[in-house]
Amino acid sequence: MAIPRSGPNMSAIAAALGVSAATVSNALSGKGRVSPELIERIRAKAAELGYVPSLTARALRTGRTGVLGMVLPDIANPLFPQIAQAIENAAANAGYGVLIADSRGDIATQTEAINRLLERGIDGMVIVPRRGTRIADVGCPVAVIDTPSTPGNTVAADHWDGGSQMGRHLASLGHRKVLLVGGNPNSNVQNDRIGGLKAGLGNEAECEVLWIEKVEAVSGAGCPLGLSAKAAEGFTAFAALSDLSALRALTELQRGGISVPEMVSVTGFDDLIWSSVVTPALTTVRMDMGTIADLAIAALIRVIEPDGEAEPEAAGHVVSETDRVPMQLIVRQSTGAPLKSHAQNKTTDQ
Amino acid sequence: MAIPRSGPNMSAIAAALGVSAATVSNALSGKGRVSPELIERIRAKAAELGYVPSLTARALRTGRTGVLGMVLPDIANPLFPQIAQAIENAAANAGYGVLIADSRGDIATQTEAINRLLERGIDGMVIVPRRGTRIADVGCPVAVIDTPSTPGNTVAADHWDGGSQMGRHLASLGHRKVLLVGGNPNSNVQNDRIGGLKAGLGNEAECEVLWIEKVEAVSGAGCPLGLSAKAAEGFTAFAALSDLSALRALTELQRGGISVPEMVSVTGFDDLIWSSVVTPALTTVRMDMGTIADLAIAALIRVIEPDGEAEPEAAGHVVSETDRVPMQLIVRQSTGAPLKSHAQNKTTDQ
DNA sequence: CTGAAAGCGCTTACAG
DNA sequence: CTGAAAGCGCTTACAG
Numbered sequence: 001m002a003i004p005r006s007g008p009n010m011s012a013i014a015a016a017l018g019v020s021a022a023t024v025s026n027a028l029s030g031k032g033r034v035s036p037e038l039i040e041r042i043r044a045k046a047a048e049l050g051y052v053p054s055l056t057a058r059a060l061r062t063g064r065t066g067v068l069g070m071v072l073p074d075i076a077n078p079l080f081p082q083i084a085q086a087i088e089n090a091a092a093n094a095g096y097g098v099l100i101a102d103s104r105g106d107i108a109t110q111t112e113a114i115n116r117l118l119e120r121g122i123d124g125m126v127i128v129p130r131r132g133t134r135i136a137d138v139g140c141p142v143a144v145i146d147t148p149s150t151p152g153n154t155v156a157a158d159h160w161d162g163g164s165q166m167g168r169h170l171a172s173l174g175h176r177k178v179l180l181v182g183g184n185p186n187s188n189v190q191n192d193r194i195g196g197l198k199a200g201l202g203n204e205a206e207c208e209v210l211w212i213e214k215v216e217a218v219s220g221a222g223c224p225l226g227l228s229a230k231a232a233e234g235f236t237a238f239a240a241l242s243d244l245s246a247l248r249a250l251t252e253l254q255r256g257g258i259s260v261p262e263m264v265s266v267t268g269f270d271d272l273i274w275s276s277v278v279t280p281a282l283t284t285v286r287m288d289m290g291t292i293a294d295l296a297i298a299a300l301i302r303v304i305e306p307d308g309e310a311e312p313e314a315a316g317h318v319v320s321e322t323d324r325v326p327m328q329l330i331v332r333q334s335t336g337a338p339l340k341s342h343a344q345n346k347t348t349d350q
Numbered sequence: 351m352a353i354p355r356s357g358p359n360m361s362a363i364a365a366a367l368g369v370s371a372a373t374v375s376n377a378l379s380g381k382g383r384v385s386p387e388l389i390e391r392i393r394a395k396a397a398e399l400g401y402v403p404s405l406t407a408r409a410l411r412t413g414r415t416g417v418l419g420m421v422l423p424d425i426a427n428p429l430f431p432q433i434a435q436a437i438e439n440a441a442a443n444a445g446y447g448v449l450i451a452d453s454r455g456d457i458a459t460q461t462e463a464i465n466r467l468l469e470r471g472i473d474g475m476v477i478v479p480r481r482g483t484r485i486a487d488v489g490c491p492v493a494v495i496d497t498p499s500t501p502g503n504t505v506a507a508d509h510w511d512g513g514s515q516m517g518r519h520l521a522s523l524g525h526r527k528v529l530l531v532g533g534n535p536n537s538n539v540q541n542d543r544i545g546g547l548k549a550g551l552g553n554e555a556e557c558e559v560l561w562i563e564k565v566e567a568v569s570g571a572g573c574p575l576g577l578s579a580k581a582a583e584g585f586t587a588f589a590a591l592s593d594l595s596a597l598r599a600l601t602e603l604q605r606g607g608i609s610v611p612e613m614v615s616v617t618g619f620d621d622l623i624w625s626s627v628v629t630p631a632l633t634t635v636r637m638d639m640g641t642i643a644d645l646a647i648a649a650l651i652r653v654i655e656p657d658g659e660a661e662p663e664a665a666g667h668v669v670s671e672t673d674r675v676p677m678q679l680i681v682r683q684s685t686g687a688p689l690k691s692h693a694q695n696k697t698t699d700q
Numbered sequence: 701c702t703g704a705a706a707g708c709g710c711t712t713a714c715a716g
Numbered sequence: 717c718t719g720a721a722a723g724c725g726c727t728t729a730c731a732g
Contacts (some may be wrong), residue, residue, distance in 0.1 A: 006489060009709055020719045025711060033409035035717055056415060057709030059406045060724045063693045067470070075435040076622050084434070085425040088452050092463075097449050097470050099417070102438050113442075120417070120447050121406045139356060157404050222626060229430070244627060247597075251628040274624065276572060277594060278601040359725055369701045375727060385701055407725035410708045 017045055019097050060162040067097045069117035071124035075102045078272050086293035114138055124300040131187050141303040143296040147188045148322045155295045155323040157287035159192035162327030167200020173337045175237040176224050180209045182241040190241040228256035231264050236338035243268035243275050261336035280333035287327050295323045358399040367395055417447045419467035419475035423453045428622055438645035464488055474650040481537050491653040493646040497538045498674050505645045505673040507637035509542035512677030517550020523687045525587040529580050530559045531599050532591040540591040578606035581614050586688035593618035593625050611686035630683035637677050645673045
């Protein structure tokens with residue numbers, strides 16, 4: 001004996017009205033096979049009875065659950081709230097639910113998490129892959145959110161373009177000696193940003209990349225990055241490749257008695273929640289997660305829902321060519337023109 | 351005609367082995383009604399065929415979906431990653447999936463989001479309510495994560511205790527004039543922390559509360575909080591009621607040329623990702639989200655799964671009395687003893 | 701120990 | 717325009 005549902009089902013509505021369940025179904029789904037008056041009566045009765053359709057039964061019948069999976073390499077990543085909110089919102093607007101899966105940085109866990117989602121019968125999934133991971137076909141439509149440089153079809157913010165905007169901003173302020181502060185050298189996203197930054201800064205600018213992970217491998221996690229010394233060497237701008245790194249740079253510099261933006265400028269990427277909260281507020285680059293999520297969800301739905309002339313091949317990556325979403329430079333108080341003396345230092349240094 | 355599943359079903363296994371689907375079901379569910387050899391053959395055939403059970407069909411049959419909802423007031427809240435990861439992990443360990451729902455700060459959206467989850471047939475939900483919101487019974491088991499002070503049964507970190515630990519820490523360092531920096535005066539969580547802080551600091555300490563929201567109502571969002579002036583008044587410690595506020599305080603003080611921890615101490619709450627990244631690293635209090643999530647999920651499952659002598663009443667709040675989870679003080683570099691001169695100032699000031 | 705049967709709530713050809 | 721019937725894949729009394 002199955003556990004009964006709490007509320008009424010279609011049969012209850014049908015019985016109350018002396019019609020068939022098929023008619024109730026047709027009326028409620030609005031496929032138009034039912035006379036207008038009957039539709040109205042059925043609607044009214046459904047509302048009166050507090051009818052809630054069983055999406056489970058519909059799923060079993062139609063083969064589609066109306067649920068998407070969101071697979072993340074690590075929920076603890078501070079970008080997660082932005083991504084999750086945008087995906088949830090886009091999915092909800094399209095009538096889909098979102099099941100989350102976290103691989104906690106582990107590749108085996110990722111496979112497991114994906115399998116659990118598959119068992120649950122999801123109609124498609126959005127994957128934010130681990131650094132350098134290539135997502136194999138998993139047996140359901142997949143949209144990958146990554147960088148345009150990642151091999152494979154993805155929807156992505158144009159990180160290179162964002163870097164280039166930031167580079168031009170710093171160059172226009174007069175910065176000619178810039179330290180790029182990154183976390184992990186294997187990140188495609190960060191490397192794209194570096195490429196853009198260098199291009200935006202132009203040939204006259206001197207650039208150096210400092211990878212936090214490499215420094216920490218030598219000096220331990222949380223160690224100072226030696227940024228004050230870099231400032232003394234004549235670096236007038238510290239362009240971090242993420243807001244988290246920018247925050248680290250900003251506080252280390254301030255702690256070292258170097259005032260931002262008067263003595264040096266600091267910039268980040270991502271426009272995380274705290275970027276506008278710190279003093280001075282962080283100049284950064286925002287990726288339009290709303291648009292990215294919309295594109296990813298739209299691409300999935302195009303494959304999932306059999307609207308007219310959909311592709312016959314319903315499994316596999318769904319973005320036919322990489323969608324690049326532009327990024328937006330947000331100038332706040334953490335950037336300014338370099339000190340005269342520094343600028344002079346710099347020309348002498350060369 | 352229903353869309354066929356991609357893989358084999360129980361009937362396929364049954365047919366391949368010349369047994370009944372019922373036997374396959376019994377064998378695979380391990381209820382022990384089948385002979386060991388047959389179980390083995392069925393298992394082997396299932397593996398060979400790559401059988402994946404349809405949780406949708408099981409859900410329709412049993413009335414339980416194996417999915418829980420996670421309702422949040424605002425995914426953008428920086429605590430979200432901690433909560434989401436802990437809940438997802440606890441739920442996954444118990445064999446449940448997690449559907450997310452975001453109310454984006456809006457009360458109507460929250461109701462809508464909850465209804466969408468209900469339609470999806472979730473077995474229970476974890477709710478992190480909006481400030482001051484009371485969760486009405488929604489027709490499925492609910493576990494609320496909030497503070498022990500909130501009326502209604504909840505599982506919660508003991509914020510008062512956390513505040514008290516922090517207060518004792520600051521008192522033991524010698525701080526006698528402490529500014530508490532909060533965001534919103536209506537937050538039960540923050541008020542609990544204030545109560546604990548005051549108790550921990552003791553009667554000899556002078557306390558004042560600065561609400562960021564009130565300052566901003568006058569001077570605009572993102573305005574300076576005037577903390578340097580407070581330091582000049584003799585405040586030697588700035589105890590923020592969240593890490594976000596602590597970050598704001600820390601950077602504003604540093605920017606004002608006040609060095610932390612030498613001149614003043616700064617503390618936070620929550621141990622968010624950046625707490626250990628800033629310089630100086632933030633002394634804070636961590637809530638054990640893993641334990642909180644485990645308690646919440648365990649309470650839900652106790653009601654959902656009919657193990658032996660469960661309560662007959664399966665809907666409504668599931669935590670019979672508030673579970674208080676202790677908090678853990680994490681001392682990092684942002685706290686130290688107050689400057690002698692300040693301490694003297696203070697006694698003179700009084 | 702094993703199987704035939706019913707049914708969870710819905711949707712979809714098909715027939716009328 | 718409306719209804720009878722089948723079936724999505726599973727589980728669970730029940731009978732043997």
